[in-house]
Amino acid sequence: QVTLKESGPALVKPTQTLTLTCTFSGFSLSSSAMSVGWVRQPPGKALEWLARIDGHDDTFYSTSLTTRLTISKDTSKDQVVLTMTRMDPVDTATYFCARMIGVAAITYYFDHWGQGAAVIVSS
Amino acid sequence: SYVLTQPPSVSVAPGQTARITCGGNNIGTKSVCWYQQKPGQAPVLVVYDDSDRPSGIPERFSGFNSGNTATLTISRVEGGDEAEYHCQVWDRSVDHVVFGGGTKLTVL
Numbered sequence: 001q002v003t004l005k006e007s008g009p010a011l012v013k014p015t016q017t018l019t020l021t022c023t024f025s026g027f028s029l030s031s032s033a034m035s036v037g038w039v040r041q042p043p044g045k046a047l048e049w050l051a052r053i054d055g056h057d058d059t060f061y062s063t064s065l066t067t068r069l070t071i072s073k074d075t076s077k078d079q080v081v082l083t084m085t086r087m088d089p090v091d092t093a094t095y096f097c098a099r100m101i102g103v104a105a106i107t108y109y110f111d112h113w114g115q116g117a118a119v120i121v122s123s
Numbered sequence: 124s125y126v127l128t129q130p131p132s133v134s135v136a137p138g139q140t141a142r143i144t145c146g147g148n149n150i151g152t153k154s155v156c157w158y159q160q161k162p163g164q165a166p167v168l169v170v171y172d173d174s175d176r177p178s179g180i181p182e183r184f185s186g187f188n189s190g191n192t193a194t195l196t197i198s199r200v201e202g203g204d205e206a207e208y209h210c211q212v213w214d215r216s217v218d219h220v221v222f223g224g225g226t227k228l229t230v231l
Binding site: 037039046047048049052060062063096100106107108110111113114115 | 124153154156158164165166167168171172177209211212213215217218219220221222223224225
């Protein structure tokens with residue numbers, strides 16, 4: 001059974017760095033065909049992809065946020081960590097981690113999602 | 124960057140067929156997937172690779188993709204289908220995941 005769960009602070013101050021951890025089970029992040037990605041959703045708005053890391057430690061970032069994001073994994077703990085620097089109130093959102101399946105360099109899709117972690121950015 | 128366009132809302136009566144579109148430049152050359160998201164919950168994959176369904180998703184959910192439009196069709200709509208639906212593709216040229224703006228399906 002595949003599960004993912006996000007953890008991290010519910011409240012951060014502007015200019016601070018957000019660190020979110022995704023703890024997963026039921027699969028191994030050990031090949032390029034499988035990744036763990038992060039997606040966020042501001043209240044009442046659309047989903048936005050942020051980053052992903054695959055089993056070979058290759059990382060990929062949203063162009064609009066690449067200077068603020070770092071994604072890494074700890075295979076021994078089955079965890080993926082996302083850091084986002086210079087947090088701003090517009091970054092207030094629910095942050096989801098999800099398992100991504102890649103198919104022959106044709107597509108990637110999210111087949112299992114965590115429950116999400118709500119983050120508010122406010123002083 | 125690649126853009127996906129969805130109608131903000133679609134309404135349908137129970138038992139009827141709902142069609143939700145996702146527009147993009149030559150989207151027919153990409154593989155499209157669809158997610159259902161109910162309030163306060165995480166998205167759930169309902170269609171991937173244009174028209175495949177994950178296990179546990181009813182056959183009432185189907186997908187088609189051609190030209191500049193992909194379509195999610197929900198047959199015999201039920202009250203439990205009321206949700207936000209998001210389309211998604213992978214933009215291979217920049218290795219980015221792209222989501223549509225989401226469509227709110229209301230069951231009248």
